[in-house]
Each structure stands twice: as structure tokens, then as C-alpha cells.
Amino acid sequence: xxxxxxxxxxxxxxxxxxxxxxxxxxxxxxxxxxxxxxxxxxxxxxxxxxxxxxxxxxxxxxxxxxxxxxxxxxxxxxxxxxxxxxxxxxxxxxxxxxxxxxxxxxxxxxxxxxxxxxxxxxxxxxxxxxxxxxxxxxxxxxxxxxxxxxxxxxxxxxxxxxxxxxxxxxxxxxxxxxxxxxxxxxxxxxxxxxxxxxxxxxxxxxxxxxxxxxxxxxxxxxxxxxxxxxxxxxxxxxxxxxxxxxxxxxxxxxxxxxxxxxxxxxxxxxxxxxxxxxxxxxxxxxxxxxxxx
Amino acid sequence: xxxxxxxxxxxxxxxxxxxxxxxxxxxxxxxxxxxxxxxxxxxxxxxxxxxxxxxxxxxxxxxxxxxxxxxxxxxxxxxxxxxxxxxxxxxxxxxxxxxxxxxxxxxxxxxxxxxxxxxxxxxxxxxxxxxxxxxxxxxxxxxxxxxxxxxxxxxxxxxxxxxxxxxxxxxxxxxxxxxxxxxxxxxxxxxxxxxxxxxxxxxxxxxxxxxxxxxxxxxxxxxxxxxxxxxxxxxxxxxxxxxxxxxxxxxxxxxxxxxxxxxxxxxxxxxxxxxxxxxxxxxxxxxxxxxxxxxxxxxxxxxxxxxxxxxxxxxxxxxxxxxxxxxxxxxxxxxxxxxxxxxxxxxxxx
Ligand SMILES: Nc1ncnc2c1ncn2[C@@H]1O[C@H](COP(=O)(O)OP(=O)(O)OP(=O)(O)O)[C@@H](O)[C@H]1O
Ligand SMILES: [Mg+2]
Numbered sequence: 001x002x003x004x005x006x007x008x009x010x011x012x013x014x015x016x017x018x019x020x021x022x023x024x025x026x027x028x029x030x031x032x033x034x035x036x037x038x039x040x041x042x043x044x045x046x047x048x049x050x051x052x053x054x055x056x057x058x059x060x061x062x063x064x065x066x067x068x069x070x071x072x073x074x075x076x077x078x079x080x081x082x083x084x085x086x087x088x089x090x091x092x093x094x095x096x097x098x099x100x101x102x103x104x105x106x107x108x109x110x111x112x113x114x115x116x117x118x119x120x121x122x123x124x125x126x127x128x129x130x131x132x133x134x135x136x137x138x139x140x141x142x143x144x145x146x147x148x149x150x151x152x153x154x155x156x157x158x159x160x161x162x163x164x165x166x167x168x169x170x171x172x173x174x175x176x177x178x179x180x181x182x183x184x185x186x187x188x189x190x191x192x193x194x195x196x197x198x199x200x201x202x203x204x205x206x207x208x209x210x211x212x213x214x215x216x217x218x219x220x221x222x223x224x225x226x227x228x229x230x231x232x233x234x235x236x237x238x239x240x241x242x243x244x245x246x247x248x249x250x251x252x253x254x255x256x257x258x259x260x261x262x263x264x265x266x267x268x269x270x271x272x273x274x275x276x277x278x279x280x281x282x283x284x285x286x287x288x289x290x291x292x293x
Numbered sequence: 294x295x296x297x298x299x300x301x302x303x304x305x306x307x308x309x310x311x312x313x314x315x316x317x318x319x320x321x322x323x324x325x326x327x328x329x330x331x332x333x334x335x336x337x338x339x340x341x342x343x344x345x346x347x348x349x350x351x352x353x354x355x356x357x358x359x360x361x362x363x364x365x366x367x368x369x370x371x372x373x374x375x376x377x378x379x380x381x382x383x384x385x386x387x388x389x390x391x392x393x394x395x396x397x398x399x400x401x402x403x404x405x406x407x408x409x410x411x412x413x414x415x416x417x418x419x420x421x422x423x424x425x426x427x428x429x430x431x432x433x434x435x436x437x438x439x440x441x442x443x444x445x446x447x448x449x450x451x452x453x454x455x456x457x458x459x460x461x462x463x464x465x466x467x468x469x470x471x472x473x474x475x476x477x478x479x480x481x482x483x484x485x486x487x488x489x490x491x492x493x494x495x496x497x498x499x500x501x502x503x504x505x506x507x508x509x510x511x512x513x514x515x516x517x518x519x520x521x522x523x524x525x526x527x528x529x530x531x532x533x534x535x536x537x538x539x540x541x542x543x544x545x546x547x548x549x550x551x552x553x554x555x556x557x558x559x560x561x562x563x564x565x566x567x568x569x570x571x572x573x574x575x576x577x578x579x580x581x582x583x584x585x586x587x588x589x590x591x592x593x594x595x596x597x598x599x600x601x602x603x604x605x606x607x608x609x610x611x612x613x614x615x616x617x618x619x620x621x622x623x624x625x626x627x628x629x630x631x632x633x634x635x636x637x638x639x640x641x642x643x
Contacts, residue, residue, distance in 0.1 A: 186378035189345050194392030194443070195366040204391075208382045 032273060038266035057267035066243070067251075067268075074247040077161060078225035085165035086217055089172030094202060096173070097180040107177070114170035118228065122235025125163040149237065153244035156237045160245050163236055164229045172217050179213040180206060219283040227276060248272060295356030295369070295446040295479055296321045297342065302351035304337055304503075311337055312503045314351065319496075322477045324470070326494030328484055328526075333500045335483045336451055342481065343372050343449050355447060371440035372449040375456065377432045379424040379439070385411075386420040389439045403442075410438040413472070430461045437469070441476065448473070448480040454489065466493060487527055491515075499523050521639040524565045524632055530607045533571075535564045535599060536636065545633070549601030553578045556633045556642050563639070565632035568594070568609040577623035581606050586616055595622075 039057055043050045061067050096106055113121070128136045129149060137147035149156040183206060191201045207214075230249050233239060239246035239254055246254060249272060256265025297319040304312040312334045319325050327335045340346040342353055344365035353360050360368050371392075379388050386407055393403045411417040414434040424432055433453060440448055450469075454462045470493055473480050484490055490497050491511045499506040499514065499522070507519045511527075518524035524532045537545040537553070539562050545555030553564065569592075571579065580600035587594040595608040595616060608624060616622070633642040 184376060184378060186374045186376055187380060189365070190372070190374060190378040190439075191380070191391070192345070193343065193365045193370065193372050194439075195395040196391075197366075200395065205380060 035266045035269045035273070038262060039270045040263075041266075042263045053263070057263045058271075061264060061267050061271075070243075070246055070248055070251050073245075074226060074249075077157070077164075077229075077245075077247050078222050080161045081164045081168065081225040081229070082218055082221035084161060085168040086172050086176075086214070086221060088165065088169045089176050089217075092169070092173050093176035093180055094206070096177050110173050111170045113167050116167065118167065118231025119235045121167045122160075122163055122232040125159060125166075125232075126236050129159055149241075151241055153241055156241055156245050160229070160233055160236050163232045164225060167232070168221060168224055172221065175213050175217055176210065179210040183209050216283065219279055223276060223279050223283075226279075227272065296323075297447065297479060297481070298352070298354040298357075299338075299342075300352040300354070302338065302341060302353065303349045304334070304341060304346065305349045310349075310503065312341075315500075315505050317498055317505065317508050319479060319481065322479055324473050324480045324482065324493060324495045325498060326482045326484060326490040326496075327498045327500060328487060328490035328494075329500035329506075330526075331485055334503045335485070335500055338500070339372075339449055339451050339481060339483050342447075343370055344368050368447075369445050370447040370449055371443045371445040372451065373436045373440050373453045375452040377424075377436040377453075377456075379432060379435055381424055384421050384423060385416065385427070385435050385438075388424065388435055389442050392439065392443050406442045406444070407438070410442045413441070414438050429456055430465065433457060433465060437472070441472070446479065448478050450480065450482040452484055453482075454484070455486075462489075469493065488529065491527065497527075499526060501526075517641075518565075518632060519641045521563055521565070521634045524634070528567055530568050530594065530609060532565045532567050532632070533604075533606045535566070535604050535606075537562050537564045547599065547602070548604065549580070549599060551578055551580065553631070554628050555631075558633075558642055561636040562642060563634040563636050565634060566626050566630065568607040570626045570630040571608045571624040572626065573610070574623055574625035577625035579606070579624045579626070581608065581622050581624060583616055583618055583620045583622060586614075586618060588613055597622075 040052060040054060041050045042053050042057065092110060096103065096110070099106055116124070126134075128134050129147060131137050131148040131150065134147075140147045147155060149159045187209075188201060188205060191205050196204060226247075227249055229247070230253065233245055233247065233250045234253075237245040239250045248268065252265050252268045252272065255261045255268065259265075297317075299315050299317045299319075302312060302315040303310065315338060317325075327338060329335055337346060341348055342355075344360065344363060344367075348361050355368055355370070380391065383391065389407045389410060390403050393406065398406075407420070408417070411420060414437055416431060416434045416438060419427060419431060419435075424435065427435065433456075436453065453469075454465050457465060466489060469482075482490075482493055484493075494511060496508065496510050497514055498508045501522050506526075507514060507523045509517075514523055514527045518527060518532075521534065525534065535547055537547050537555070539545050539555055539558045539560060540552075541559070543555060543557045544552050545562060545564060546552050547564070555562070555564070566579075581595070581597040582600050583595055583597040585596040587596070590613070592612065593610045593614045593616070595610065595614075597606050597608070598604060599606055600621060634640060635642055
């Protein structure tokens with residue numbers, strides 16, 4: 001007869017995973033299912049009556065030109081944030097990779113913005129760019145630029161892009177630096193001996209070799225710009241002026257809590273939820289895939 | 294084609310000096326091997342010649358021109374790295390063509406040179422593959438190919454064979470030697486393997502702790518080692534060293550009281566004699582107690598101690614010998630095969 005190894009039944013494993021499961025249930029599964037349910041209802045502004053309408057909320061949404069506008073704006077915004085923050089990060093990482101002395105200090109300083117809460121990051125930029133008090137708007141005036149992101153739509157968009165990108169630079173920087181440091185030094189030296197200058201080496205050797213990181217970060221940054229920039233928008237422009245910075249995630253809040261269209265807002269958040277799931281799937285596929293170079 | 298001149302080259306990292314003034318003239322077309330134990334500064338010296346490390350003081354000249362401040366790209370050199378350092382995202386062809394493209398050489402010329410190199414190195418079948426799809430030996434050839442297509446005036450090799458298995462190492466060693474003779478390009482080859490050094494080099498520069506111990510042909514190093522270090526480093530099995538005291542009459546006295554013809558000096562000396570130079574002799578001056586015997590077929594190694602001392606001795610005899618362990622034997626060596634070194638400085642006493 002085979003002897004079986006018997007482990008005494010224990011509640012400890014269940015106990016240990018319980019907090020995580022409870023957090024997921026309370027803060028994700030429950031609100032998500034509520035949102036899905038809500039997206040099928042129409043409620044009057046006073047919350048007195050609700051009506052079950054199937055997919056009418058979604059139908060209204062897809063026919064609303066404002067929604068489409070916000071969608072395109074969000075794509076724009078995400079693209080710009082990803083490009084700007086990854087561009088900055090790659091340049092900084094490129095320099096940090098060469099630095100030997102004081103590298104730790106330099107890296108630590110670069111990581112700080114990541115620890116700043118989005119709303120605070122937004123507040124910081126609002127202060128600096130305040131049309132009457134801000135230090136940067138003061139300097140800009142010296143160059144003949146009249147800065148007022150409360151009135152000027154493109155300035156408002158520019159400011160939220162900058163603030164959102166700034167906050168993400170640290171994260172991208174860490175990944176890029178790690179990727180660059182994993183390239184054997186002798187490969188770079190071989191290229192130097194082959195006659196490639198620093199820029200040429202970057203474009204023909206370093207950049208292709210870190211492309212897996214670039215793919216990964218594109219997804220991460222798109223997800224960030226889509227969903228995690230609420231705090232920054234709220235602190236800097238509140239979606240204005242005239243809805244020019246009203247990206248999807250902010251529109252959910254605005255339509256629901258300001259416009260009190262709960263059903264429509266819930267429908268929007270369901271769409272966002274589907275988007276984030278889709279992006280996560282894409283990201284996993286990239287991470288899983290064998291890196292091809 | 295170029296000669297290389299190293300003039301009092303010094304290198305420090307912060308406060309630690311790792312090379313303490315290296316001098317040497319390398320002739321046009323010569324194959325020089327820099328050899329020494331791990332950490333002695335071989336790679337550092339090579340990388341200074343390549344321009345990958347700054348020169349703390351002293352001068353490097355290539356082809357009569359001081360190159361201290363030239364970028365690696367402007368020194369007209371090619372280097373083969375220990376880990377090959379191939380570009381992982383490029384095909385074998387592109388790996389070899391990269392340096393030529395950057396230098397703006399015409400496509401047809403690039404193609405000609407790459408194909409020629411591929412033919413010499415027998416890698417023509419892999420030109421489309423990425424380096425990761427090659428074996429270590431094939432990668433090694435690609436790295437060589439990348440160096441030769443550039444047609445530089447100097448080749449630098451940093452332990453290029455150390456990642457290969459023993460058999461392939463011997464084969465590649467011969468190929469590198471043949472290739473260098475055929476191309477006639479001045480070459481500097483770094484290794485810690487003295488056999489590799491002896492077989493490859495026209496001349497060897499023996500480095501130890503950042504100092505050049507000796508710079509000469511393999512035979513000079515073998516027959517006339519200038520320091521105890523070189524004497525012990527070159528040759529396998531290594532030279533025997535016996536502490537001794539010099540006497541007024543030009544002989545030296547070993548620890549066990551035996552007297553051997555020596556040099557005119559006083560004080561303590563180190564007597565060196567190679568295992569293969571000891572021959573059995575009834576009246577031999579070296580009495581050895583045999584501890585162990587190794588039959589290698591072509592020769593026999595006798596491990597033992599000098600009688601009455603605990604100085605270890607190795608004797609290498611040609612052919613097979615039936616010598617019992619524990620026996621006592623006498624050996625002698627011709628006077629000109631005895632080497633004497635100052636016991637404190639380790640320098641040769643002539
Ligand atoms: N960047 C550095 N900072 C400080 N010391 C260094 C640095 N690079 C090398 N060294 C020291 O310089 C000495 C020589 O190093 P080098 O790499 O030239 O040795 P090597 O002779 O090539 O050894 P190996 O055979 O192991 O490759 C070593 O003692 C090493 O610790
Ligand atoms: Mg080395």
C-alpha cells in the first residue's frame with residue numbers, strides 16, 4: 001500500500017490570504033458589479049425612481065458626440081503623456097547609465113516624483129503655472145507668453161500633460177535604467193571601437209536592445225494616462241476650460257457626481273473597465289512573449 | 294600596419310595604482326602576448342591601448358603617433374573580447390558589416406570584405422543567423438571576422454579563447470596564429486595561460502602585480518628568466534626553487550648541507566632548476582626522497598622533497614620509469630641549467 005503524506009488541515013493559509021481577498025472583494029469586485037448593474041439603470045436626479053433600461057445608457061453614450069470627443073482627447077492625452085515621459089526617462093537613463101560618481105544620489109532624486117500623490121503633483125504644477133502668482137508664468141511673461149491655463153484650452157492641455165508625464169518619468173526611468181544596465185558593457189565598447197559615436201550607439205545598439213522595455217512601458221503608460229491621472233486633472237483644470245481636458249476618467253466623475261447622470265456615468269466606467277482589461281491582456285502577452293532580437 | 298610604443302604607462306583608479314609604469318616596444322607585424330596571473334592588470338593595459346580606459350600617465354603610441362587622447366574609433370584598432378561582445382540583435386553579416394557601414398564604405402566593398410572574411414573563418418553558412426543561434430566557437434569566429442573586415446593596423450585580443458573547451462581552444466589558437474601570420478597585422482593578445490602564451494607569441498610580456506617582469510621571446514623567458522616569478526610562471530611543471538646560502542668559494546649550500554656549484558655572491562639565494570633538467574646520477578647533488586610518481590606515458594613525474602628538508606621537488610623524466618614511492622634518488626643538472634635569484638628581490642643573479 002502506498003503511504004500518503006498527510007498534511008494536517010490548517011486554516012492558516014486561508015487566514016493569510018483573507019485580507020487580500022477581502023480587499024479585492026470590497027474595493028474591486030463589489031463596486032465593479034455595482035457599476036455594471038448601475039449602467040443598466042436610469043435614475044432620476046433625486047434618486048426617487050429607477051428604471052431598468054438594458055443597454056440604453058450605452059446606446060446614448062455611443063451617439064453622444066461629446067463622448068467621442070472625449071475619447072479622442074484621451075487618446076491624444078495618453079499618447080502625449082507616454083511619449084513625453086518615456087522620452088524624458090530614456091534621456092535621463094541614458095545619462096545615468098554613464099554616470100559613475102554620485103550615481104546613487106542622482107537616481108534617488110529622480111525617483112522622488114513617483115512618491116508624490118497625483119493631487120499634490122497637480123497642485124505643485126498649478127502653483128508654478130498660476131497665471132498671477134506662478135513663478136513659471138512670471139518667467140513666461142518675460143518671453144512675451146501670456147500664460148493662462150484657466151482660459152486657454154491648449155495651454156490647459158499642455159499643463160496636464162506635463163504634470164502627468166512628470167510624475168511618470170521616475171517609473172519609466174527605473175525600467176529604462178535597469179534595461180540599459182543589463183546590456184553588456186563590452187557590446188557598447190565594441191561599437192565604440194567600430195567607430196560609432198554616443199548617439200549612433202544609442203540608436204543602433206542601445207535602443208533596439210531595450211525595445212522590449214519600450215513595449216512594456218507603452219502599455220503601462222497608456223494605462224496610467226487613461227486611469228491614474230484623475231487626481232492631476234482634478235487639481236489642475238477640473239476638466240476645463242470648456243471641457244478641453246475632460247478625459248474619459250474625469251468624465252465619469254463629472255457626469256456622475258456633478259451632472260448626476262448615474263446610469264450614464266456607470267456605463268462609461270464599465271467601458272473603461274473593459275479597456276483596462278484589454279490593455280492588461282496586451283501587456284501580459286508582451287511580457288510572456290519571448291523577446292525577439 | 295603599425296608599431297606600438299608603451300612609454301612608462303601608469304594607471305590608477307582613485308588611490309590604487311594598478312599599473313606601475315609599463316614600457317615596451319612592439320614591432321610592426323609582431324604578435325605579442327601579455328601574460329600574467331588574474332588581476333595583474335593585463336586587461337587594463339590592453340584597454341588603455343584600445344582607448345577604453347584613460348591613461349593616468351605615460352604615453353601610448355601607435356604607428357609613431359601619440360594616441361593618449363584619441364577615441365578608440367580613431368586609433369585604427371580592432372578588438373576581440375572575452376565574451377565576444379557581438380551585437381545580439383544583428384545578423385552575423387550585420388555584425389561584421391557594422392563598423393564598415395559606420396565608416397561609410399561602399400556596399401559592394403562591404404559585401405566583398407565580409408564574404409572574404411566569412412570564407413577564411415568558415416562561417417559563410419551562418420551569415421543570416423543571429424549570434425544567439427551560434428555555438429561558442431562560431432561566435433568566436435564571428436568576433437574575429439568583425440575584427441578582420443575592418444582591416445585595422447592593430448588587433449587586440451582579451452582572452453578570446455577562455456570560454457571555449459580545451460580542444461577547440463587548441464584549434465582556435467593555431468588558427469589565430471596562422472591568420473595573424475597571413476595578415477601580418479600587429480597583434481596584442483592577453484591571456485593568463487602560459488602554454489597559450491608560449492605557443493602564440495613572437496614575444497611575451499610577463500606582467501605581475503602591475504609590473505612588467507620580463508619582455509622577451511618564449512625561449513628567452515624559458516632559458517633566461519630574469520625573476521623568480523617568470524621562472525615559476527613559464528614552463529610546466531613549474532621550476533623547482535630551493536633556498537640556499539652562497540659561500541665565498543662560488544658554491545652554494547643547500548639547507549641539508551649539500552653543496553652545489555653556484556654564483557659569486559654572498560647571503561641567501563634561491564636556486565631554481567626545471568623538473569625536465571634533472572637527470573638521475575649516482576653522484577648527483579640533489580638527493581630527493583620520492584613521495585609520489587605520476588606515469589604520463591611520454592614522461593614520468595616524480596614528486597618528492599629534498600632529502601632532509603621539506604622543500605618540494607618535481608622531476609620530469611622522459612619515458613616510463615619504475616620508481617618506487619619512498620625511494621631516495623640522486624639527481625644532477627648541468628651547471629648552465631641552474632638559475633640563481635636573489636632571495637629578497639627575486640632578481641636573477643648572473
Ligand atoms: N574600475 C576599477 N576600479 C578599481 N580597480 C579596478 C577597476 N578595474 C580593475 N581594477 C583593478 O585593477 C587590477 C587589474 O585588473 P585587470 O582587469 O586588468 O586584471 P586582469 O589581469 O585582466 O585579470 P583577469 O585575468 O582576471 O582578467 C585588479 O586588481 C582590479 O581589481
Ligand atoms: Mg582580464
